[in-house]
Protein backbone atom coordinates (compact mmCIF):
# COMPACT_ATOMS: atom_id res chain seq x y z
CA UNK A 1 0.00 0.00 0.00
CA UNK A 2 2.79 2.44 -0.72
CA UNK A 3 1.99 3.80 -4.19
CA UNK A 4 0.70 7.36 -3.89
CA UNK A 5 -2.38 7.95 -6.08
CA UNK A 6 -3.29 11.48 -5.10
CA UNK A 7 -1.12 14.16 -3.64
CA UNK A 8 -2.56 17.49 -2.59
CA UNK A 9 0.12 20.08 -1.86
CA UNK A 10 -0.59 23.42 -0.16
CA UNK A 11 -4.02 23.47 -1.79
CA UNK A 12 -5.89 26.77 -1.48
CA UNK A 13 -8.91 28.52 -2.90
CA UNK A 14 -10.44 31.90 -2.13
CA UNK A 15 -14.00 33.00 -2.75
CA UNK A 16 -13.75 36.78 -2.60
CA UNK A 17 -12.21 37.44 0.80
CA UNK A 18 -12.99 33.94 2.16
CA UNK A 19 -10.17 31.42 2.28
CA UNK A 20 -12.40 28.36 1.90
CA UNK A 21 -9.38 26.02 1.68
CA UNK A 22 -6.08 27.33 2.94
CA UNK A 23 -2.73 25.57 2.46
CA UNK A 24 -4.01 22.01 2.84
CA UNK A 25 -1.70 19.07 2.08
CA UNK A 26 -2.31 15.33 2.24
CA UNK A 27 -1.88 12.21 0.15
CA UNK A 28 -3.75 8.98 -0.53
CA UNK A 29 -2.12 5.69 -1.33
CA UNK A 30 -3.43 2.95 -3.59
CA UNK A 31 -6.17 0.97 -1.85
CA UNK A 32 -6.29 3.36 1.10
CA UNK A 33 -9.47 4.67 2.71
CA UNK A 34 -8.96 8.25 3.89
CA UNK A 35 -11.64 10.05 5.90
CA UNK A 36 -11.98 13.81 5.41
CA UNK A 37 -13.63 15.27 8.49
CA UNK A 38 -14.39 18.68 9.90
CA UNK A 39 -17.24 20.83 11.15
CA UNK A 40 -19.74 22.45 8.77
CA UNK A 41 -18.09 24.93 6.42
CA UNK A 42 -14.58 23.51 7.06
CA UNK A 43 -13.83 23.23 3.33
CA UNK A 44 -14.33 19.49 2.75
CA UNK A 45 -16.67 19.66 -0.27
CA UNK A 46 -14.58 22.51 -1.70
CA UNK A 47 -11.56 20.15 -1.58
CA UNK A 48 -13.61 17.55 -3.47
CA UNK A 49 -14.61 20.19 -5.99
CA UNK A 50 -10.97 21.05 -6.64
CA UNK A 51 -9.80 17.42 -6.82
CA UNK A 52 -12.62 16.51 -9.23
CA UNK A 53 -12.04 19.59 -11.41
CA UNK A 54 -15.18 21.61 -10.57
CA UNK A 55 -13.10 24.45 -9.09
CA UNK A 56 -9.64 25.56 -10.12
CA UNK A 57 -7.39 26.05 -7.06
CA UNK A 58 -6.03 29.55 -6.48
CA UNK A 59 -2.89 28.05 -4.95
CA UNK A 60 -1.09 24.78 -4.47
CA UNK A 61 -1.06 21.61 -6.53
CA UNK A 62 -3.14 18.52 -7.19
CA UNK A 63 -1.08 15.57 -8.43
CA UNK A 64 -2.85 12.46 -9.70
CA UNK A 65 -0.38 9.62 -10.18
CA UNK A 66 2.30 12.30 -10.23
CA UNK A 67 0.58 14.38 -12.94
CA UNK A 68 -0.40 17.98 -12.13
CA UNK A 69 -4.13 18.28 -12.77
CA UNK A 70 -4.90 21.81 -11.49
CA UNK A 71 -7.68 23.29 -13.60
CA UNK A 72 -8.48 20.10 -15.55
CA UNK A 73 -12.25 19.99 -16.22
CA UNK A 74 -14.42 17.37 -14.43
CA UNK A 75 -14.83 15.11 -17.49
CA UNK A 76 -11.05 14.92 -17.85
CA UNK A 77 -10.63 14.07 -14.18
CA UNK A 78 -13.27 11.36 -14.60
CA UNK A 79 -11.39 9.97 -17.61
CA UNK A 80 -8.20 9.99 -15.54
CA UNK A 81 -9.89 7.83 -12.91
CA UNK A 82 -11.47 10.17 -10.37
CA UNK A 83 -15.05 9.06 -9.65
CA UNK A 84 -17.36 11.03 -7.41
CA UNK A 85 -20.68 10.96 -5.62
CA UNK A 86 -22.56 14.01 -4.37
CA UNK A 87 -24.03 14.99 -1.00
CA UNK A 88 -27.38 15.46 -2.74
CA UNK A 89 -28.07 12.42 -4.95
CA UNK A 90 -28.68 13.30 -8.61
CA UNK A 91 -29.87 10.28 -10.62
CA UNK A 92 -31.81 10.60 -13.88
CA UNK A 93 -35.02 9.94 -11.99
CA UNK A 94 -37.15 9.09 -15.04
CA UNK A 95 -34.68 6.43 -16.21
CA UNK A 96 -34.44 2.90 -14.83
CA UNK A 97 -31.68 2.01 -12.39
CA UNK A 98 -29.98 0.02 -15.17
CA UNK A 99 -30.18 2.89 -17.69
CA UNK A 100 -28.67 5.27 -15.14
CA UNK A 101 -25.57 3.06 -15.05
CA UNK A 102 -25.58 2.64 -18.86
CA UNK A 103 -25.50 6.44 -19.26
CA UNK A 104 -22.52 6.58 -16.90
CA UNK A 105 -20.77 3.86 -18.93
CA UNK A 106 -21.37 5.91 -22.08
CA UNK A 107 -19.80 8.89 -20.33
CA UNK A 108 -16.72 6.79 -19.72
CA UNK A 109 -16.54 5.87 -23.40
CA UNK A 110 -17.51 9.15 -25.06
CA UNK A 111 -16.86 11.80 -22.39
CA UNK A 112 -20.28 13.47 -22.76
CA UNK A 113 -23.90 12.76 -21.97
CA UNK A 114 -24.85 14.00 -25.44
CA UNK A 115 -22.91 11.18 -27.07
CA UNK A 116 -23.47 8.51 -24.42
CA UNK A 117 -26.76 7.47 -26.09
CA UNK A 118 -24.57 5.55 -28.56
CA UNK A 119 -23.77 3.18 -25.76
CA UNK A 120 -27.40 2.62 -24.95
CA UNK A 121 -28.86 -0.86 -25.09
CA UNK A 122 -25.90 -2.60 -26.60
CA UNK A 123 -25.58 -6.10 -25.18
CA UNK A 124 -22.13 -5.15 -23.91
CA UNK A 125 -23.35 -2.09 -22.01
CA UNK A 126 -26.26 -3.98 -20.42
CA UNK A 127 -23.99 -6.78 -19.27
CA UNK A 128 -21.42 -4.41 -17.85
CA UNK A 129 -24.08 -2.29 -16.12
CA UNK A 130 -25.65 -5.40 -14.56
CA UNK A 131 -22.24 -6.48 -13.30
CA UNK A 132 -21.83 -3.11 -11.56
CA UNK A 133 -25.34 -3.29 -10.11
CA UNK A 134 -24.54 -6.75 -8.72
CA UNK A 135 -21.37 -5.33 -7.17
CA UNK A 136 -23.31 -2.67 -5.26
CA UNK A 137 -26.26 -4.95 -4.42
CA UNK A 138 -28.86 -3.37 -6.73
CA UNK A 139 -29.20 -6.07 -9.43
CA UNK A 140 -32.76 -6.92 -8.36
CA UNK A 141 -33.77 -3.25 -8.76
CA UNK A 142 -32.34 -2.88 -12.30
CA UNK A 143 -35.66 -2.32 -14.05
CA UNK A 144 -37.14 0.05 -11.45
CA UNK A 145 -37.42 3.75 -12.19
CA UNK A 146 -34.68 5.51 -10.19
CA UNK A 147 -37.27 7.94 -8.78
CA UNK A 148 -38.86 5.02 -6.89
CA UNK A 149 -35.72 4.07 -4.95
CA UNK A 150 -35.46 4.89 -1.24
CA UNK A 151 -32.45 6.97 -0.14
CA UNK A 152 -30.26 3.98 0.82
CA UNK A 153 -30.57 2.49 -2.66
CA UNK A 154 -30.19 5.89 -4.33
CA UNK A 155 -26.86 6.28 -2.59
CA UNK A 156 -25.84 2.81 -3.85
CA UNK A 157 -26.88 3.90 -7.36
CA UNK A 158 -24.66 6.99 -7.02
CA UNK A 159 -21.75 4.70 -6.16
CA UNK A 160 -22.64 2.39 -9.09
CA UNK A 161 -22.58 5.34 -11.50
CA UNK A 162 -19.21 6.44 -10.14
CA UNK A 163 -17.88 2.86 -10.48
CA UNK A 164 -18.93 2.86 -14.15
CA UNK A 165 -16.06 5.27 -14.70
CA UNK A 166 -13.67 2.59 -13.42
CA UNK A 167 -12.16 5.00 -10.92
CA UNK A 168 -8.77 4.60 -9.33
CA UNK A 169 -9.85 7.17 -6.77
CA UNK A 170 -13.41 7.38 -5.50
CA UNK A 171 -14.62 10.55 -3.75
CA UNK A 172 -17.69 9.94 -1.58
CA UNK A 173 -19.43 13.03 -0.21
CA UNK A 174 -21.50 12.08 2.85
CA UNK A 175 -22.64 8.81 1.31
CA UNK A 176 -23.95 7.59 4.70
CA UNK A 177 -26.09 10.64 5.35
CA UNK A 178 -29.72 9.80 6.12
CA UNK A 179 -29.12 6.03 6.06
CA UNK A 180 -30.52 3.55 8.59
CA UNK A 181 -28.20 1.30 10.64
CA UNK A 182 -28.42 -1.73 8.28
CA UNK A 183 -27.91 0.52 5.24
CA UNK A 184 -24.82 2.04 6.88
CA UNK A 185 -23.41 -1.45 7.50
CA UNK A 186 -24.12 -2.50 3.89
CA UNK A 187 -22.44 0.67 2.54
CA UNK A 188 -19.41 0.16 4.79
CA UNK A 189 -19.06 -3.38 3.43
CA UNK A 190 -19.42 -2.11 -0.12
CA UNK A 191 -16.63 0.45 0.40
CA UNK A 192 -14.36 -2.24 1.88
CA UNK A 193 -14.99 -4.41 -1.20
CA UNK A 194 -14.24 -1.48 -3.52
CA UNK A 195 -10.96 -0.96 -1.70
CA UNK A 196 -10.10 -4.65 -2.04
CA UNK A 197 -10.21 -4.08 -5.81
CA UNK A 198 -7.35 -1.59 -5.38
CA UNK A 199 -9.47 1.59 -5.55
CA UNK A 200 -8.50 4.41 -3.17
CA UNK A 201 -11.41 6.03 -1.34
CA UNK A 202 -11.58 9.58 0.01
CA UNK A 203 -14.79 10.12 1.94
CA UNK A 204 -16.42 13.02 3.76
CA UNK A 205 -18.41 11.97 6.79
CA UNK A 206 -20.06 13.63 9.76
CA UNK A 207 -20.89 10.43 11.61
CA UNK A 208 -17.79 9.95 13.80
CA UNK A 209 -18.40 6.29 14.53
CA UNK A 210 -18.58 5.49 10.81
CA UNK A 211 -15.54 7.63 10.01
CA UNK A 212 -13.45 6.12 12.80
CA UNK A 213 -14.43 2.56 11.90
CA UNK A 214 -13.91 2.79 8.15
CA UNK A 215 -10.85 5.04 7.71
CA UNK A 216 -7.26 3.83 7.52
CA UNK A 217 -6.26 7.44 8.18
CA UNK A 218 -8.12 10.67 8.78
CA UNK A 219 -7.53 14.31 7.82
CA UNK A 220 -9.46 16.94 9.78
CA UNK A 221 -10.14 20.40 8.37
CA UNK A 222 -11.35 23.43 10.28
CA UNK A 223 -11.95 26.89 8.82
CA UNK A 224 -10.27 25.78 5.58
CA UNK A 225 -7.04 24.67 7.25
CA UNK A 226 -5.74 21.22 8.11
CA UNK A 227 -6.23 20.80 11.83
CA UNK A 228 -4.98 17.24 12.23
CA UNK A 229 -3.97 14.09 10.37
CA UNK A 230 -3.45 10.60 11.72
CA UNK A 231 -4.83 7.20 12.57
CA UNK A 232 -8.44 7.11 13.81
CA UNK A 233 -7.29 6.50 17.41
CA UNK A 234 -4.92 9.48 17.23
CA UNK A 235 -7.64 11.72 15.81
CA UNK A 236 -10.24 10.77 18.41
CA UNK A 237 -7.73 11.59 21.18
CA UNK A 238 -6.56 14.88 19.62
CA UNK A 239 -7.55 17.83 21.87
CA UNK A 240 -7.67 20.31 18.96
CA UNK A 241 -10.10 18.04 17.08
CA UNK A 242 -12.30 17.57 20.13
CA UNK A 243 -12.39 21.30 20.69
CA UNK A 244 -13.22 22.05 17.04
CA UNK A 245 -16.18 19.68 17.20
CA UNK A 246 -17.39 20.41 20.71
CA UNK A 247 -16.99 24.13 20.15
CA UNK A 248 -19.58 23.81 17.42
CA UNK A 249 -21.80 21.46 19.43
CA UNK A 250 -21.19 18.90 16.69
CA UNK A 251 -20.34 15.19 16.87
CA UNK A 252 -19.87 15.05 20.62
CA UNK A 253 -19.04 11.37 20.41
CA UNK A 254 -15.43 12.18 19.41
CA UNK A 255 -14.83 12.84 23.09
CA UNK A 256 -16.88 9.85 24.21
CA UNK A 257 -14.47 7.56 22.40
CA UNK A 258 -11.52 8.49 24.59
Ligand SMILES: Nc1ncnc2c1ncn2[C@@H]1O[C@H](COP(=O)(O)OP(=O)(O)OP(=O)(O)O)[C@@H](O)[C@H]1O
Nearest residue numbers: 015018019020038039040041042043044045046047
Ligand atom coordinates in the same frame (compact mmCIF):
# COMPACT_ATOMS: atom_id res chain seq x y z
N1 LIG B 1 -18.88 28.61 -4.74
C1 LIG B 1 -18.71 29.22 -3.55
N2 LIG B 1 -18.76 30.56 -3.45
C2 LIG B 1 -18.57 31.18 -2.26
N3 LIG B 1 -18.33 30.52 -1.09
C3 LIG B 1 -18.28 29.17 -1.15
C4 LIG B 1 -18.47 28.44 -2.37
N4 LIG B 1 -18.37 27.12 -2.09
C5 LIG B 1 -18.13 27.01 -0.78
N5 LIG B 1 -18.07 28.25 -0.22
C6 LIG B 1 -17.80 28.54 1.19
O1 LIG B 1 -16.59 27.88 1.52
C7 LIG B 1 -16.64 27.40 2.85
C8 LIG B 1 -16.39 25.91 2.86
O2 LIG B 1 -17.53 25.27 2.30
P1 LIG B 1 -17.61 23.69 2.08
O3 LIG B 1 -18.92 23.41 1.45
O4 LIG B 1 -16.40 23.22 1.38
O5 LIG B 1 -17.60 23.16 3.58
P2 LIG B 1 -17.84 21.68 4.10
O6 LIG B 1 -16.72 21.38 5.04
O7 LIG B 1 -18.03 20.75 2.97
O8 LIG B 1 -19.18 21.88 4.93
P3 LIG B 1 -20.44 20.89 5.15
O9 LIG B 1 -19.98 19.86 6.08
O10 LIG B 1 -21.46 21.79 5.76
O11 LIG B 1 -20.85 20.36 3.80
C9 LIG B 1 -18.01 27.78 3.41
O12 LIG B 1 -17.87 28.98 4.14
C10 LIG B 1 -18.84 27.97 2.15
O13 LIG B 1 -19.89 28.89 2.37
